[in-house]
Amino acid sequence: QKEVEQNSGPLSVPEGAIASLNCTYSDRGSQSFFWYRQYSGKSPELIMSIYSNGDKEDGRFTAQLNKASQYVSLLIRDSQPSDSATYLCAVNQDSSYKLIFGSGTRLLVRP
Amino acid sequence: NAGVTQTPKFQVLKTGQSMTLQCAQDMNHNSMYWYRQDPGMGLRLIYYSASEGTTDKGEVPNGYNVSRLNKREFSLRLESAAPSQTSVYFCASSDPGLGTEAFFGQGTRLTVV
Numbered sequence: 001q002k003e004v005e006q007n008s009g010p011l012s013v014p015e016g017a018i019a020s021l022n023c024t025y026s027d028r029g030s031q032s033f034f035w036y037r038q039y040s041g042k043s044p045e046l047i048m049s050i051y052s053n054g055d056k057e058d059g060r061f062t063a064q065l066n067k068a069s070q071y072v073s074l075l076i077r078d079s080q081p082s083d084s085a086t087y088l089c090a091v092n093q094d095s096s097y098k099l100i101f102g103s104g105t106r107l108l109v110r111p
Numbered sequence: 112n113a114g115v116t117q118t119p120k121f122q123v124l125k126t127g128q129s130m131t132l133q134c135a136q137d138m139n140h141n142s143m144y145w146y147r148q149d150p151g152m153g154l155r156l157i158y159y160s161a162s163e164g165t166t167d168k169g170e171v172p173n174g175y176n177v178s179r180l181n182k183r184e185f186s187l188r189l190e191s192a193a194p195s196q197t198s199v200y201f202c203a204s205s206d207p208g209l210g211t212e213a214f215f216g217q218g219t220r221l222t223v224v
Contacts, residue, residue, distance in 0.1 A: 003170075008151060032210055043201060043215040044154070051210060088153060090213070097142050097161040097207045098169065103153035 003027060004091050006102035014110050019076040021105050023089030026070065032092035033065055035074045037085045038104070044088055048074060079109045113137055117202050117216035124192040124223045132187040132219050134202030142205050143185035144169075144213065145177060147198040154201065160185055161207075192223045 005024045013019045021035075032051055036044035048063040050056045050072070056063045062075040072091075076083055089102040115136045124130055136143065141162045146154040146169075156169030160179040174196060176188045185204075189196060199220050205213040 006153075032207065034212060043217055045215075046212040049210075049212055090154075092205075092207050094207065096167070098156065098159055098167070099142075099144055099203070099205065099207070099213055100156060100170070101146070101154035103151065 002102070003100045004089055004102040006087075006089050006105050008103055009106040010108050011105055012108045012110060013079050015079060015081060017079050017109075019079045019083070019107055019109070021074040021076075021087050021089075021107070023072045023074075023091075023102055024070055025072070025089075025091045025100075027091065027093045028067075028070065029093060029095050030091045031094040033063070033072045034090040034092070035061075035063060035072075036088040036090060036101075038088060039085050047087070076107075079107075081109045081111050083107060084109045115202055115204055115214050115216040117200075117219050119219060120217065122219060122221050124189075124221065126193060126223060128192050129188070129190050130192065131189075132200055132202070132221075133184070134186065134216060135184045136202075136204040136214070137183065138204060138206075138214065139182070140204035140206045140211070140214075141182070142207055143179065144203045144205075145175075145185070145187045146201045146203065147171065147196075148201060148218075149198050157187065157200075194223045197221060197223045 158177040
């Protein structure tokens with residue numbers, strides 16, 4: 001079992017729709033969770049971080065964390081073609097400071 | 112403020128050759144990481160250094176060695192390159208004790224022929 005799992009996609013949504021990206025992790029001791037966006041040929045860049053159970057909103061982005069279910073999600077509202085990218089879920093195992101990434105979900109937003 | 116700087120950006124090696132990828136950060140972060148990225152595989156952790164003076168294996172350490180030279184610099188060495196090590200390599204730094212995000216270098220595209 002991979003430590004951080006994501007559906008590879010592609011996830012295709014029409015412009016203006018809500019895109020929902022999901023991630024599960026295996027280490028119950030993890031405390032820090034991140035969503036990164038990566039455009040083709042570029043380095044990953046941070047979209048959201050979340051540390052507590054519940055929702056965290058930042059503009060069109062909402063991160064959701066459920067530690068009991070070991071589940072993290074990212075919602076993108078009013079999706080735009082410029083949101084088309086690969087979204088990487090990352091989990092920091094705080095006991096070791098090891099930062100593990102999922103394999104990423106490719107999002108395609110259709111104009 | 113450069114952030115995380117990796118060198119080189121591109122490299123072609125012949126099978127069996129050795130090389131060192133350099134990484135330096137100027138954000139005073141305690142932790143540094145080396146990842147490789149292959150198509151459809153996301154970022155896989157090769158080695159990491161939680162703090163100056165420590166290094167630990169990640170998910171795919173075979174064929175690599177690392178050195179945390181000081182707080183700023185973390186190098187990755189390929190002793191005898193193999194075609195399976197053709198990949199894009201990313202260095203990152205963070206301060207997980209403070210809950211900060213990881214910042215990435217621009218990547219090194221390595222081809223082993």
